[in-house]
Structure formats: C-alpha cells, structure tokens
Amino acid sequence: MDLTELPSRTHRRRQRAGSGHRLMVVTFVTFVALVTTVAQPAAETGAEATGGSSHAVRLQPNDTLPRPSWWNGPCDVGNNSISYKLTANFDGLQACGPGSDQSGDNYLVQFFPGAWGEYEWECVELSMRWMYLAWGVKPYGANGNGVVADYPNGSPGYPTIDVVKNGTAGKAPQPGDVLSIDNSDDFGHTEVVASSSVNGYGDGTVTAITENDGAGSNGWASLPVTDWLVSDGIPGDAVLGWLHNPAWSLELPVSWKLTSSGDLLIQDWGGITGSYETVATGIAHAEVVGGDGYAAAPIVVALTTGGELEGGYYLPGLAGRSLAPIASGVKSFALSAGPGVSGHPVLGWVTGQGHFEISSGGLFETPVEEAANAASITVAPNSGPGGAFIGYLSTAGTFYDKRGSSALETKTPWNAVASDVGSIALAGGDMPQANAIETYTSNGTFFARRGLTGAFTSEATNVAQVAVTTVGTAGTPLLAYISGGQLEVAIGPVAAKAFVVQGTGVAGLSVAAGMAKAGFPIVGAMTSAGFELEDGALGGHWTHEGAAAQGGVASLTVS
Numbered sequence: 001m002d003l004t005e006l007p008s009r010t011h012r013r014r015q016r017a018g019s020g021h022r023l024m025v026v027t028f029v030t031f032v033a034l035v036t037t038v039a040q041p042a043a044e045t046g047a048e049a050t051g052g053s054s055h056a057v058r059l060q061p062n063d064t065l066p067r068p069s070w071w072n073g074p075c076d077v078g079n080n081s082i083s084y085k086l087t088a089n090f091d092g093l094q095a096c097g098p099g100s101d102q103s104g105d106n107y108l109v110q111f112f113p114g115a116w117g118e119y120e121w122e123c124v125e126l127s128m129r130w131m132y133l134a135w136g137v138k139p140y141g142a143n144g145n146g147v148v149a150d151y152p153n154g155s156p157g158y159p160t161i162d163v164v165k166n167g168t169a170g171k172a173p174q175p176g177d178v179l180s181i182d183n184s185d186d187f188g189h190t191e192v193v194a195s196s197s198v199n200g201y202g203d204g205t206v207t208a209i210t211e212n213d214g215a216g217s218n219g220w221a222s223l224p225v226t227d228w229l230v231s232d233g234i235p236g237d238a239v240l241g242w243l244h245n246p247a248w249s250l251e252l253p254v255s256w257k258l259t260s261s262g263d264l265l266i267q268d269w270g271g272i273t274g275s276y277e278t279v280a281t282g283i284a285h286a287e288v289v290g291g292d293g294y295a296a297a298p299i300v301v302a303l304t305t306g307g308e309l310e311g312g313y314y315l316p317g318l319a320g321r322s323l324a325p326i327a328s329g330v331k332s333f334a335l336s337a338g339p340g341v342s343g344h345p346v347l348g349w350v351t352g353q354g355h356f357e358i359s360s361g362g363l364f365e366t367p368v369e370e371a372a373n374a375a376s377i378t379v380a381p382n383s384g385p386g387g388a389f390i391g392y393l394s395t396a397g398t399f400y401d402k403r404g405s406s407a408l409e410t411k412t413p414w415n416a417v418a419s420d421v422g423s424i425a426l427a428g429g430d431m432p433q434a435n436a437i438e439t440y441t442s443n444g445t446f447f448a449r450r451g452l453t454g455a456f457t458s459e460a461t462n463v464a465q466v467a468v469t470t471v472g473t474a475g476t477p478l479l480a481y482i483s484g485g486q487l488e489v490a491i492g493p494v495a496a497k498a499f500v501v502q503g504t505g506v507a508g509l510s511v512a513a514g515m516a517k518a519g520f521p522i523v524g525a526m527t528s529a530g531f532e533l534e535d536g537a538l539g540g541h542w543t544h545e546g547a548a549a550q551g552g553v554a555s556l557t558v559s
Contacts, residue, residue, distance in 0.1 A: 065092030065133050070111055080107040080120050088209045088219025090175075090194040091250065093130050095219030096121045099212025115139050126211040127178050127190040134176065135159070135245050145188020148180035148241050162244040167229045172198035173206050175250045177242040179223075181232055189213075189232075191221055193242070202228035251514030251555050253522045254298050256288045257531045257548035264302055266314055276546075279314060280323050282306070287335040288314070289345070289381075290512075290554045298554060299345050301326070301335045301363065309333060309349055311363040326363055327351075334377050336429055338384015346383045346408065348390065350374050356392050360408045361385045368410050371400070376424070380436070381469050382515055383429030389436055391417075393424050399440050401426060403433070403452075418442065418456070427468045428475055430515070435475035437494065439468050446481050450494045457495045460488070471513040471521055478521050480511050487525055502534065503527070503542070510552040524553040 072078030075085050075096035082104060088095040098104030099121045106119035111132050116139040118125040123144050131137040138157050142150040152158040164171050173179065173193040181189040191208035198204035206223040213221060223230050223239065230239040256266045257276065264283045265276035279300060280286075286302040301311040302323060309330040310323035326347070333349035348358040348370070356374035357367040373395045380389035380403075388408050391401035399421040400414040421440045428436040438456075439448040446463040447456040460481055467480045471491060479499075480489040487506040488499040508526035522535040525542075531551035532542045545551065 065130075067092075068111070068129060068133065070109055076107075076109070076120060079109075080105075083107075083120065086211070086217070086219035088194075090192065090209045091134075093126070093133075093192060093209060095126060095209050095211050097211065097217075097219075099123070101212050101214050102217070104212075111139055116141055121211045123190045123210055123212050126209070127192055130176075130192045131178060131243075135161075135248055143187045144190040145180050145182040145240065147178060147190040148243050151243055159245070159247065162246060163241060164244055165241045166239045167227075169202065169228050171228065172196050172202065172204070172225060173230060173242050174244060176248055177244045179208060179230070179242045180240045181237055182240050183234070183237045189237075191223075194220075198225050198228075202226070206230060249514075251520060253512070253533070253535050254288060254290055254554045255522075255524065255531075255533055255545060256286060256300075256552055256554075257545060258283055258286055258550040259547070260549040262305060264300075266298065266300065280310065285332070285550065286552070287333070288552060288554045289335055289337045290514075299335065299337055299363070301333060301347060303330055303333060307331070307352070311347070324364070326359070327357070327367070329353075332376060334379040334390075336379040336381055336383040336388075338382060338386060338388075338430060344384050346379050346385065346388050346390070348377050348379055350377055354395060358390070358408060360388070368408075370410060371414070378424050378426050380426035380429035381512070382431070387430045389426050389429040391424050391426050391438075393421055397421050399424050401438065403429075403436060418447070423466060425466050425468045427477070428470045431470060431475040435470060437468055437470065437477050439466055439479070441466055448477075448479060448494045450477060457497070459494075459497055460499070465509060467509050467511040469511050469513045469521075470515075473515060478511055478513055480509055480523065482506050482509055487523075489521075489523060491521060503532070508550065512553045512555045514555040522553045522555060524551050526551055 075083040077083045083096055086095040086097050100106055104121060108117050109120055110117050118128050118139055124147060127147050128139040132139060140152055148163060154160045174196050175193055177193040179191045191210040193206055194209050195207045204225050206225055208221045208223060209219055210221045223232050232239055254267060258264055262282045263278050264280040264286050266279050266288060267276055280302050282304050283302045284305045289299050298314045300314045300323060303309055307330050308328050309326040311326050312323045327349060329352050330349045331352050335347050337345045344361050345363055346360050347363055348356060350356055354374050355369055356371040356377055357369050359365045359367045371392055374392045375395045377392045383389050387405055389403040390407055393399055398419050399417040401417055402412055402414050406412045417438060418440055420442050423441045425439045434451045436452055437450050438452060441463055444463055445461050446459040446466055448459050449456045459479060460483055462483045463481045465482045469478050470476060471478050476491060477494050478491050485506055486504050487502045487509055489502050490499040492498060502523060503525055505527050506525045510524040512522045520535060525532045531545040531548040533545055534542045
C-alpha cells in the first residue's frame with residue numbers, strides 16, 4: 001500500500017456519543033431464566049481528516065476473519081440502514097461508517113446475546129469486533145483510551161495477552177495489535193494495526209484501520225514511529241500502548257528479485273505491493289525465508305558471482321546493515337528456518353568439490369559435512385535445528401534424505417529414496433512424518449508421495465521445474481510444476497492430481513505458504529515480462545513485480 005494514499009489527520013472534534021441507558025435482556029432456556037445486564041457501549045471521539053482517497057488497497061490478499069454473525073448484509077446495512085463500507089479492510093476486518101463524527105447515528109448492537117453492547121460505527125466497535133472474531137475475546141466496557149488499560153487480562157473468558165507501553169525499546173506495534181490513544185476529552189480513540197514498517201532503530205510507520213476518524217476518512221490511518229515512540233500526528237494526543245496477542249499470528253508475503261546485473265532486491269515490508277530495497281550487489285543466486293515471532297525479520301542468504309556465500313537478517317531501512325560472509329568456494333545452497341519465536345535457520349551448501357556441508361542454529365555456526373558426493377541439495381521449508389528434513393542428489397543420480405531431531409547429526413544414516421533422478425524437492429520440515437512430502441523428477445516425469453512410505457505417484461510428464469510446500473497447520477500439500485512453459489499448481493492430496501493452470505510462458509517458479517491457521521499459498525513466476533506474484537486462492541490476480549532475472553517468495557509469520 002502506498003502510504004501517500006492515506007488521508008491526513010487533524011485535530012479531533014470533542015463529541016460525546018449518544019447517551020444510552022442500560023438495557024435489560026431476559027432469555028428463557030427451558031425452565032431456567034437468565035437475566036443479563038447489557039452495559040452502555042463505549043464512546044469515542046473521531047478525528048477530522050482531509051484528502052481521503054478511494055484508491056487505498058487492502059493489506060491482506062485473503063479474508064480470514066469470519067463474517068459477523070449479527071450483521072444483516074454488508075456493514076449490517078439490513079439493520080442499520082445508513083451504513084456503508086469504508087475503503088479499509090484488513091484480513092477481513094471491514095471498516096464501516098458513518099460514525100458519530102461523520103453525521104451518523106450510534107446504533108446499539110450485541111455480538112451475541114448477553115454481550116456488552118457496542119455502537120455502530122464508533123472506533124471501539126471496530127477494535128472489539130476484531131478481538132472477538134480474531135482472538136475470541138468477549139466485548140468489555142472501555143472507551144477508546146481505555147481499551148488497552150481496561151482489558152480484563154487473565155479473567156475468565158479473557159486470555160492472558162501482552163500489554164505493551166508505547167516507547168518500549170525494541171517493541172513496535174505488529175499487525176493485529178490494538179492501540180489506545182488519549183486526548184483532551186474523556187473518550188480517546190482506538191485502532192487496529194494493519195501493517196508495521198519499523199526499522200532496527202525504532203523509526204518507521206505503522207498503518208492502522210479505524211472507524212469514526214472524522215469526515216473524509218476512508219478507514220486507514222498512518223502513525224509515524226520515532227525511536228520506538230508511536231504518534232498519531234495530532235498535537236495533544238498520545239498513543240498510550242497496545243494489546244498484543246502472541247497466540248494469534250498473521251502471514252505476510254515476502255518477495256525478492258535478482259536483476260540481470262546481479263542486484264538483490266527485497267520488498268521493504270510485508271505485502272505484494274511494497275517497494276523494493278537493494279540489499280546486495282554482485283549476486284548470482286539468493287534465497288529469502290521468513291523468520292518467526294514478535295519481531296520477525298526475513299533471513300537472507302546470497303551466493304555471489306565469485307562463489308562467496310553471504311547472509312544476514314534483513315530489517316528494512318536499517319542503515320549500515322549488510323550481508324556477512326559465511327563460506328567460500330560454494331557452488332549452490334539451500335536455506336530454511338524452523339517455527340517458533342526465534343525461527344533458527346538451517347543452511348546447507350555444496351562446495352566446488354561436491355561436499356555437502358550444513359550450518360544449524362545460526363547462519364554463522366561451524367558447519368558439519370553431511371555427504372561427499374553431492375550434486376545438489378534441498379532443505380524442506382520450516383526445517384529447524386529441532387526438526388529438520390534434508391536431502392541431496394548424488395553425482396550418480398541417487399536421491400537420499402533424512403528427517404527428525406537427529407537429521408542434522410553426521411552419524412544419522414541417509415535413506416536411499418530413488419535412482420536415476422534429475423532433481424529433488426522436500427516439504428513439511430516441522431510436520432509429523434505423515435505430512436512430510438518427497439518429490440523428484442526422473443527423465444522429465446514428476447513423482448511425489450506423502451508420508452515417506454509407499455509408492456510414489458506420477459504427477460506429470462515433460463516437466464522442466466518443480467516446487468513444493470505445505471499450507472497451514474494441517475500441512476496441506478501444494479505441488480507446482482512447469483511443463484512446456486505452462487505453470488500448473490495443485491493444493492490437496494498428492495494422489496488427486498487436480499492441477500490448475502496458472503499461467504503460460506513461465507520459465508521459473510517459486511512457492512511458499514505459512515504454517516499459521518490462516519496460512520495461504522504464495523506463487524511466484526518468472527515470465528518474459530519479469531517477475532509475477534499471486535497469493536491467496538488459485539486463479540486469483542497476478543501482480544507484476546517488475547523486470548528481473550530471478551525471483552522468489554517466502555512467508556513471514558508475525559505472531
């Protein structure tokens with residue numbers, strides 16, 4: 001999203017929400033009468049804004065949030081007839097209007113019978129709707145400036161989550177976090193973070209989704225961050241802090257491309273429409289994988305044209321940060337990172353003499369030699385030091401692999417999988433064995449199996465390239481291949497072979513997917529026009545990323 005599309009923000013109007021009364025709801029179930037008091041919903045004040053744009057785009061490619069069950073039509077227009085959609089939509093969280101500062105009425109709703117009431121379309125309604133649908137948190141009594149402070153942390157029905165004070169060093173709001181903002185009146189404001197682009201010095205920008213943010217607001221808000229201190233840009237206002245739920249995670253796509261002149265470029269924030277930053281030059285091949293956890297950062301490894309292997313953790317906008325040397329005399333390499341807060345990497349490479357060496361737990365750990373006759377290697381996505389799935393193709397054309405917590409130990413024997421093999425790919429690094437996927441090509445035929453036992457299934461013929469990964473917590477297989485320039489992708493059982501044509505004139509491909517509950521596939525394709533990206537449902541929209549000699553995709557999980 002181009003942040004220049006966000007409306008500017010000015011002083012808030014001091015307007016109290018309509019004065020309601022406590023409502024008594026009586027529900028009869030069989031012979032038991034339940035009497036519940038529904039408190040008056042929280043009120044908040046919106047901000048006047050100018051320059052609202054109708055061109056802002058969603059930050060997420062798919063809507064993972066369920067539709068509110070209490071709504072009747074889009075933005076509940078069947079119940080609240082003056083309602084309409086605002087431009088902003090984050091992961092299925094739709095911003096609606098008009099709020100009380102946009103000539104709207106405060107229409108009282110309950111998310112479920114007996115729930116604390118909320119006013120459509122005040123800012124608190126949006127934050128409470130997000131926490132209820134995404135986190136399973138029941139609405140509670142709070143004004144905009146009290147959503148964070150008044151959260152009943154650890155009480156029945158309210159899971160223990162992190163409360164972060166604004167200005168805490170090393171902590172920037174992450175997508176899904178809920179902000180509280182104070183001002184000179186009694187109500188304040190609240191917003192939900194949609195994206196965060198903050199560098200290692202604590203400087204950058206946070207984009208939030210909001211409601212009742214003044215006339216002209218399209219539902220997006222831009223908040224500058226300086227030395228870890230978040231501001232809403234309105235004199236006299238103060239961002240107090242935010243709620244961060246570590247049990248909730250969001251998948252962000254990360255893409256990279258390599259120019260014909262050897263420049264390695266990576267998107268400067270999660271999403272397929274961000275701008276690219278040059279990370280290194282003189283590069284022949286590169287791989288980028290998503291880190292994991294609260295302050296996740298993509299892991300970058302690149303092979304220079306002179307055979308030098310370099311790596312580092314990429315933080316956008318961090319001046320003076322460059323890739324550091326790892327090894328020399330390298331012919332090819334493979335990279336992955338395990339799940340969890342740290343996302344420790346597993347990095348393997350093949351030397352010019354055919355030695356397969358691997359560094360586990362960090363990019364710069366002392367490597368161990370795994371094999372002496374390797375032609376190529378592979379490391380399954382989500383492989384980490386605690387559970388890796390690795391393989392290599394010998395110079396004689398035999399496919400070997402091993403997996404598990406001891407896979408990275410040199411004493412662990414290799415399993416011979418197949419012979420007369422041309423290329424190999426693995427998936428399901430941190431998955432149970434039943435979800436692990438092995439694939440290879442032999443004389444142009446693409447073979448795959450799931451579970452490491454039984455016969456391989458012939459998936460396609462005349463195949464030039466193969467890519468494989470797993471999607472979501474269930475480890476659903478995603479298989480992709482190129483045949484005659486045609487890109488075909490299938491998601492589902494390995495034996496089903498329900499491939500969908502995704503494009504023609506394709507010379508190279510890359511696939512990735514998240515392990516989060518809402519994980520979705522990301523497909524990259526090299527065509528004569530350059531690098532193209534597709535994410536979300538198959539058959540969706542392709543985004544042109546510009547001219548490139550190589551390109552790839554990764555999944556960055558923010559939790």
